[in-house]
Amino acid sequence: MESVKIENLLEKYFQGETSIAEENELRNYFSSLNVAQHLEQYKPLFGYFSLAKEPQFKHEIPLQSNKRTVAWLSIAASVVVLLGIGTYAYYNLDVANKSQDLGTYDDPEKAFRATQKALSLLSDNVNVGIESVLYIQEYQITKEKVFIETKKNSGGS
Incomplete structure (x- = not known):
């Protein structure tokens, strides 16, 4: 009678329908010594689960500071x-x-010429900048004249 019950539990186990209690019952049955002859083939399967639960590494590692x-x-x-x-x-x-x-000079004449050269270069660059500003001012004046003429011609709105 017990082997019929175990066979039914095995069938449920392989279909994935067993509960944990039923799986424990199967595990206990296959770990015992009185397993039916025709069910011996399943013994390693359930024996493996009981072996896998036990810790296998038993070597202790000394802790070092x-x-x-x-x-x-x-x-x-x-x-x-x-x-x-x-x-x-x-x-x-x-x-x-x-x-x-820092480009210091021992001779005052050389220092004076170098200073004049630097100031001349600065003056040239400033003059170029001022000319650009004059062009911008001329553009602004012309633009204002065009807009005033456009307003007059469009009816003053």
């Missing part, structure tokens, strides 16, 4: 930061010293 590793990492990071700051300061000061040459 990370304090020494953290200390060495802190020291290494500090050294890298200090080297970076030192390198930046070295190259930055070198560039600053090179840019200190």
Whole structure:
């Protein structure tokens, strides 16, 4: 009678219709020693589930303190930061010293000629800018005249 019940449970199991209690009953049946001869083929299937539940890794890993590793990492990071700051300061000061040459002259005559040349160049560029502004002003005056004439011709509305 029990084998008929187990066969019905197996049929329900393979159709995916068993409850957890019924699956536990199947698992208990196939893990026992009195399994029917014609149902022996299913024993490894349900035996696997009971074996899979047990933890298999039994080797213990000793825990090591990370304090020494953290200390060495802190020291290494500090050294890298200090080297970076030192390198930046070295190259930055070198560039600053090179840019200190401001074009000073020992001879006053050379300085006077260089100043005149620079002011002349500045004056030329300012004059070009003023000419552009004059063109813009002339355009503005002409545009206003055109709009006034257009208003008069369109009836003043």
